[in-house]
Amino acid sequence: MAQAKPRASYHHGDLPAALVAAAFELVEESGVQGFSVAEAARRTGVSISAPYRHFSDREDLLAACAVAAVEELKRRFDVELEVEPTPAGRLAAIAAAYVRFAAERRPMFEVLHGAGLEKPKYPRLETAATEALAAAEAAARELTPNGADSETGVLVQALTGLAQGHATLLLDGAFGEPPGAVDLAATRARAATAAMLRGRSLLFETPADG
């Protein structure tokens, strides 16, 4: 566990970043619920009140963590986008990457979805999230060329839901234990995306009854 080495100087250098890192450590160890500003401060070697110079409150610090998480996610999406040649492939790859992200950066995923953050309250977070999703939007648009924007939106939502759900299930243990579970879940997410794409015409029909 990272521990309070006494700083060389009175000032820290980059306390915000250090606190975010400490926060992820704590979330790793005991979940978002278990994270406390006080403990993060202790591990960073500063007084309990120091964090409040940089973050207005506990939630604000978590929001900063969430931004870092979304940025990491976007980075991973970008990698997939460079590699995959077809739109359908890109969508499937993004879904799989999302699932991997959840497992390999579990604390980040937890902060993103278990901290009860309201995006509207944190514009930076909202912006970052929109940017990360833009890639998927673009790929989806290529697949619904004649369709209205609304069709693109429907498709993106269905796929987002799919990826989100698979990630949640994976962390809930529905795919088994760590060694193989990640690959399995990622493969499943990829396949599910392909299946959804094949049947996608049904997404745009309005059902006869409610």
Place this chain on the structure above:
Amino acid sequence: MAQAKPRASYHHGDLPAALVAAAFELVEESGVQGFSVAEAARRTGVSISAPYRHFSDREDLLAACAVAAVEELKRRFDVELEVEPTPAGRLAAIAAAYVRFAAERRPMFEVLHGAGLEKPKYPRLETAATEALAAAEAAARELTPNGADSETGVLVQALTGLAQGHATLLLDGAFGEPPGAVDLAATRARAATAAMLRGRSLLFETPADG
């Protein structure tokens, strides 16, 4: 807000149930994070330490709430099962019901997914969850008659993920504001399920490369 009417007798009658109800109220008002045992006790009109006669700690009380939530969910699933004639229809209806549940019983949904409960730690919860899912399992089995159990499992997971994701998106506001959002999201979940089912053969193929 429900308030501490002084009890007739020293004993409460059914304090555990009252506390669970109070907890849902609090979650409704300020989220899982905002829930506190102390406040629940106050609203129920008992001392701050009374809850600990029935629940070992805060998390244990939340787990009881989660059990209640899963039971409500199962009840809703059962209704759909009686109404829908075809297996595919049942699966789509269950997905839609799940999405409705998330919106109409939001505090329940939040407790279920935002309280950081580890199922293995609460056998009653695990049992209840398994029972609720059994319906979907059965319907899926009818659709993969020749397939191995593993195929059924794959399908259930894909659909569970789909429903879960749509519910999450709905509560995140991705489907717009309350009046129409619920119906919209439920319809989408239904359509997405249908799409997934149509393309389901792709779920069972093993991809050539990773």
Place this chain on the structure above:
DNA sequence: AATATATGTGAATCTCTCTTACTTCGACCG
């Protein structure tokens, strides 16, 4: 009725969040 058990109470202890009133550093100005 006598006793045991379950259910509540009150007070005490810890820890956490967040605030306020100082310090201390380092940069910038004259």
Place this chain on the structure above:
DNA sequence: CGGTCGAAGTAAGAGAGATTCACATATATT
């Protein structure tokens, strides 16, 4: 170079919640 200002830290404390313990009082059992 000395002085001053703001940013970044600190110490101490108010207020709230979690949890425990010793004690009180219903309820159930015999």
